[in-house]
Amino acid sequence: MATKKATAEATTATKAAASALAVREGEDAWTKSELEEVVGELREQREHSLQVLTVQEAELSGLMKDPGDGAGQDQADMGATSFERDHELTVLNSERDKLAQIERALVAISEGSYGICESCGEPIGKMRLMAFPRATLCMTCKQREERR
Template sequence: MATTKKATSSTAPATRTTARAAAKKAPARSTAKKSTAEAASSLAVKSDEEPWTTAELAEVRDELNQYADRLRHELHDAEEELAGLMRDAGDGAGNDQADVGSTTFERDHEMSLANNAREMLAQTERALARIDDGSYGVCESCGQPIGKMRVMAFPRATLCLSCKQREERR
């Protein structure tokens, strides 16, 4: 029985030591942003495509930033409109059924717009983060390059064409 305890106690520290050693050997992710030229050259492209140029990456980044700003403005407007509708909803005293129905429809519509803007903003910010960490243009499903033309047409794309088609068939 002493042998079992000894074997158990001797393997546990070795496992922890091995885990620490593996953690030390793992490459550390740099939190500093890469320069645009470094980021452009490190992005994945299909074998028949030219590598990303600094100008192309800057164009995509600018487009994403402009889109994010527009979405933030839309989200702010939708939230203000929604707050006004919620404030005016009250208990419905003096409103007939048509007024209450109309107010409910407007409120639901504004909530839908706000939720859509939030989702699109999250996708846009995620695309910007993927540019910064070097994973932009890589399919999140299969790990293959998405394709430069697809990404330039739809900068928030996270799936290659075949994976997107497979997802839509489900």
């Protein structure tokens, strides 16, 4: 439900005011075609994430149904099953986080706040956003975060 709403809002934003989005000093304003390209990329990423989530959830469901403590299972088998479950959960949570970032980016586009660093409030930069459309931090803040 939120996905369709974000898509509709993002489409409206591309028609409304691509040039009103934040850019770094020395960069040209967003053009309608540049923003449409970013929105298209976000939509593709969202569709891919939704497909991955569907597959991962099915695999995890199968692993959760397998108790792993049946006859003939030694500690190594149980350990391997437990490791596999943990790995699937990690992949699933990572994909959910990615999907949330995509949705946030689409909403930010629709609200006209796309391209503003969530940490310092400065523009993230068109080139960074075109390379990584779901970025929420400028390079300086991202580097600072990664050092922690």
